[in-house]
Amino acid sequence: GAVVSQHPSWVICKSGTSVKIECRSLDFQATTMFWYRQFPKQSLMLMATSNEGSKATYEQGVEKDKFLINHASLTLSTLTVTSAHPEDSSFYICSAGTADYNSPLHFGNGTRLTVT
Amino acid sequence: AQSVAQPEDQVNVAEGNPLTVKCTYSVSGNPYLFWYVQYPNRGLQFLLKYITGDNLVKGSYGFEAEFNKSQTSFHLKKPSALVSDSALYFCAHLTGFQKLVFGTGTRLLVSP
Numbered sequence: 001g002a003v004v005s006q007h008p009s010w011v012i013c014k015s016g017t018s019v020k021i022e023c024r025s026l027d028f029q030a031t032t033m034f035w036y037r038q039f040p041k042q043s044l045m046l047m048a049t050s051n052e053g054s055k056a057t058y059e060q061g062v063e064k065d066k067f068l069i070n071h072a073s074l075t076l077s078t079l080t081v082t083s084a085h086p087e088d089s090s091f092y093i094c095s096a097g098t099a100d101y102n103s104p105l106h107f108g109n110g111t112r113l114t115v116t
Numbered sequence: 117a118q119s120v121a122q123p124e125d126q127v128n129v130a131e132g133n134p135l136t137v138k139c140t141y142s143v144s145g146n147p148y149l150f151w152y153v154q155y156p157n158r159g160l161q162f163l164l165k166y167i168t169g170d171n172l173v174k175g176s177y178g179f180e181a182e183f184n185k186s187q188t189s190f191h192l193k194k195p196s197a198l199v200s201d202s203a204l205y206f207c208a209h210l211t212g213f214q215k216l217v218f219g220t221g222t223r224l225l226v227s228p
Contacts, residue, residue, distance in 0.1 A: 006159070032214055043206065043220045044160075093159050097214040104150065105214055107159035 002028050004096050006108025013084055014116055021079045021111045023094030029074035030096035034105070035067070038091040050077040084115040118143045120190075120207045122219035129197045130227050137192040137222045139181075139207030148210035149190045151181055153203045154221075160206065166190060177201070197226045 003026040013019050023033055031052045036044040048069050049057040056069035066088075068080040077096075081088050093110040097103055120141045129135045141147050148167055152160040164175025171183040181192045192205060207219040 004159070009157075034215065044218045046215070046217065049215065091157075095160075095216075104162040104165055105216060106162070107152075109159045110157065112157065 002026075002096075002098065002103075002106045004094065004106045004108045006094055006111055008111055009109060010112040010114075012114045012116060015085055016083055018080055018082045019084055019113060021081075021092055021094075021113075023077045023079070023096065023108050025075045025096045025106075028096075028098050030077075030098070031074060033071060033077040033094055033096040035069060035077075035079050036093045036095065038093060038110075040091075044093060047079075052077075081113065084113070086115045089113055089115045118209070118211065119217065120149070120209050120219040122205075122207055122222045124222050125220075126223045126225060128225050128227065131199050132196055135194050135197040135201070135224065135226070137205050137207075137224060139190045139192065139219060141188050141190060141207075141209055143209050147190075149181075149183065150208045150210070150216065151175065151179070151190075151192050152206045152208060152218075154206065155203050163192070163205075197224075199226050199228055202226045 005024045007022045033050040035047045038044045046059050047062045050069045050071040052071045058064045071077040091110050091112050095105040095107045097105045150165045151163040154160050163179050164173045166173050166183045174180045179194050204221050206221050208216040211217050
């Protein structure tokens with residue numbers, strides 16, 4: 001089945017630094033990938049839609065300069081948290097789907113970011 | 117606003133008993149509904165979906181869900197719960213091409 005790999009699975013960084021999270025579709029091409037953020041014991045909040053070869057579409061209230069998204073190929077999207085602050089600490093999850101509208105999305109295993 | 121609601125934060129059930137995790141939807145037109153499960157510190161795993169067709173949808177790991185248009189519900193069910201079913205369950209609906217919006221999640225705890 002379709003596999004989405006997310007890396008790293010966890011990362012600790014200092015305030016003010018930037019962190020890059022990678023999301024790869026291993027056995028299929030994904031023109032669209034999605035980035036979610038999940039707070040403890042809460043639901044997933046869609047942050048942005050990553051489109052291959054074009055700019056990402058951000059949800060209302062998500063700072064595009066804070067959360068940089070790059071979708072350089074059909075199998076890779078990256079999320080960079082710039083100038084991280086402790087309030088950016090969260091669980092970030094990516095998902096991707098094939099071109100089949102009716103196929104379910106496949107999710108990465110998430111990245112736990114802790115900013116100290 | 118179009119959404120899905122999960123009214124229970126947590127559901128407790130004894131192993132071997134049937135389980136139900138509730139989801140109601142408020143979606144105009146024909147809803148595309150999904151159930152996902154999340155284990156601790158992991159991403160989401162797809163369980164099942166309703167697009168069109170039979171109201172009873174069978175999915176992975178013995179789970180099934182019934183689409184009920186009159187009650188605007190899409191409850192997740194399993195005839196006999198396992199301890200290993202303990203996890204966080206999310207109902208979701210499709211708002212655009214591959215764009216999912218999730219409910220608040222229900223934690224299922226199956227006791228031995």
